[in-house]
Amino acid sequence: MPTVLGFEGSANKIGVGIVRDGAVLANPRRTYLTPPGTGFLPGDTARHHRACVLDLLHEALTEAGLDPKNIDCIAFTKGPGMGAPLVSVAVVARTVAQLWNKPLVAVNHCVGHIEMGRLITGAISPTVLYVSGGNTQVISYSEHRYRIFGETIDVAVGNCLDRFARVLKISNDPSPGYNIEQMAKRGQKLVELPYTVKGMDVSFSGILSYIEEAAHRMLAANECTPEDLCFSLQETVFAMLVEITERAMAHCGSQEVLIVGGVGCNMRLQEMMGTMCEERGAKLFATDERFCIDNGAMIAQAGWEMFQSGHKTALSDSGVTQRYRTDEVEVTWRN
């Protein structure tokens, strides 16, 4: 029963998690916050991660009540993600692996999300909707790969929401998406926005340009409130996501849906997906913000699966990469 320690830091969250045979022993996390109207830049984010990674490591070990000698393997995010934050966290992973003389396992961030979702919800072979600040994919497993059936052909849905939040100067604390969700609850009027679905793919860049322009115009003319805009944006983009998920389910003949990624903890998205599943007699699996949003335990969990099936990453292969697609990983731990 191996115990795996996982490091995650591909975007503005940094987390250290410890997993032993399906049990999450510790999973502390910090988020790099920027003032309203601004995003997070790679260099500043990496500086933030470097400053708190060792505290987090200490916190995780204390919380789990473990010593380094109890750890069997160190997992870290190889990619995809922002270069500088990835590097800053990988350096720590390599260092402790050598100090403690433990094997290293390099993990694909998206696969981490999927494996964590499967572990927490117990979904067996679901169609996965992976929605976050950097990724929007509809994934289904077949023949040792997580195959991407649909995805965004330009920006990610979370990126679209974050950038819209910057236009309205919505706070980044705890996350722009959470604040949009709260404001949307008070929205009444549906502003018509472009709706761009291409088969199982979606596109958000046009919607973003449209609403960026419309926001200033309509708010100035008092035609709608910021709450209405949040409401309309959510209703439109989530309907698109539910639609492509349903199309992938119809195409693959699947009866299970799992939502993962940061946007996945939005309750309105979960509610809409639940309604869709009800209509088709399918089952919805979703998790809360502890496991939806980037965290260390998900990397530890994917690392645990990989370690169990015999994966080890040599120090010379432990580089990080900004581009690392979900379907590049050979999934040796599933049939």
Next chain:
Amino acid sequence: MKVPKRRRSFRKKPKHSEEEDQPLRASEKSRRIPRSGRGEAGKMAAVTETGREAAAAVAETAGLAGPQEQERKLERERERSSDFLRGLELVKQGAEARVYRGRFLGRAAVIKERFPKRYRHPTLDSRLSRRRTLQEARALLRCRRAGILAPVVFFVDYTSNCLYLEDIEESLTVRDYIQSIQMTETDPEKLSLLARKIGKVLAQMHDEDVIHGDLTTSNMLLKMPIEQLSLVLIDFGLSFISGLPEDKGVDLYVLEKAFLSTHPNTETLYQDLLKSYSSESKKSGPVLKKLDEVRLRGRKRSMVG
């Protein structure tokens, strides 16, 4: 309301313009349905009746009755249509429509009902369902006029967003066909012929400026006998008309991803398909260039998160 530029062409006309609906119904009826067929199915009399009333209802919206009365009337129409459909055999529930099998004036028909999706905001839902029913009917007609095999449109019911289409009997999806060949045979030539045929049909379709919008191997049928490779395109719900290489490139990109994720280890097959597309289409140069661009956009997208 503004929508992205290239789509505006569909929406610039008033929402339910009679001149658009009428030619479609008239031409379809007179051309496709033999007079002898009309008396045959008692059930169908009810449907044509529904159609006439729906047309009347649309005419009334132009000004005669009060809005509440119209709404009640439309509601009655919808109920009637759904009562009729519930009596039929449900073939499948796709991503956005239920597909029933029945008869239309004595002919084997499939009825595609875009039922309201409860997860979507009602305003958004009715806008999408109506637009897609319209687009599907138009694209099917346009393909058939160009000699591309696609189901005949028998009847369009705008009140309940139902399309009455020819049933392609004795057929199987390209998806099932490829999977069965992959399981039983090792001869790659057979599938390569099919891939080239698909490329040819798509080239024809794109030369007519029809963008399918949801190309997958589930949305292509092969008529029996299969050796003849008569390929029928279905499911035009996301289609639109555009001459832009960008839209055609994205159409091919959507197929490429669906193809390769559904059928592992078929990269060479897809290359055959593209080769045949480029030799058959008159305007393939810029389209394939765009396809390369869209693929690169795809690489970029797996970044943060």
